[in-house]
Amino acid sequence: MFFTKLDRAKYISHLDMNRCMSRAIKRAGLPVWYTGGFNPHMYLTFPLPLSLGCESVYECVDLKMTQKVDFDQMVSRLNACLPPDIQVFSAGEQKMDQKEIAWADYEICFRNEDGLKEKLTSFFNQQEIKVIKKTKKGEKEIDLKPHFSLVSMEEKEGKLVAVMRFATGIELNINPTLLLDNAPFKLDVLTLKRLMVYNHQMQSFC
Known part of the structure; x- marks a missing residue:
């Protein structure tokens, strides 16, 4: 299933997100599969947990059903x-394995200041950016x-909006804040939002 996590929901931790989705599935009466053993629990897997404070229009959760269901x-x-800030927009059979996730696009909105666009461009264009991970x-x-990589950057009504692509996945997962926190100047980040997730061939994860 693919869902959004917007506005106030960005303050929900991954653990609480798991609880929220589990309870919604139970209330909806969906025939979800539970694990066996001494402590059975609902099988839910979030391939790419979202950092606290980050919004997303493309979140994913994998689950199993005990019988066929109408996806709509x-x-x-x-x-x-x-809740209204967490809404499912698509459901279907799994086509890609979570191990295929390689890249993710983020929209980063900065409070604009004189020369910020030029300073960011110069920072991003350095030959190397060494950080401690x-x-x-x-x-x-x-x-x-x-x-x-920087996909686009434009000024809008006193804000500077950048769309950036970061390596994402099991092998290497780069949080955008790792780059922003190491800028040699102060940044006022207003919003951070995940827009899309891709595999190595730059196909949308599905």
């Missing part, structure tokens, strides 16, 4: 049980330069 009916029944094994220095 599934969407309408679920949305009636979900925290991993489960500890901290390591990486060069962000090969792992992001």
Whole structure:
């Protein structure tokens, strides 16, 4: 299933997002599959958990059903049980494995200041951008330069809106804030929103 996570929902943690979706599915009366064993639980997998404070118009969750369901009916029944900022817009059979996820587009809205566009362009165009990335094994220095690109950037009503593409997935997952927090000047980020997720061939994840 694909869903949105907007406005106030950006403050919901991944754990609470899991609980929210589980409860909505239960209330909707969908024939979802539960794991076996001593502590059965609803099988839900979020291939690409969203960072706290980030919105998205393209979130995904995988689940199993014990019987066939009408996907359109599934969407309408679920949305009636979900808050307005979290709404399912599509459901269907899985076509891609989550291991295929490679890139994601984000819309980043900055409070515009004189010369900000030029400063950001100069920052992004450096030959290398070394940062410290925290991993489960500890901290390591990486060069962000090969792992992001600027798709577009334009000024709108006192704001600077940039669409950027970042490496995303199991092998390497770059949070946009890792780049923004290492800018050599202060940035006032108003909103951060995930727009789309792609595989290695730049096909929309589905």
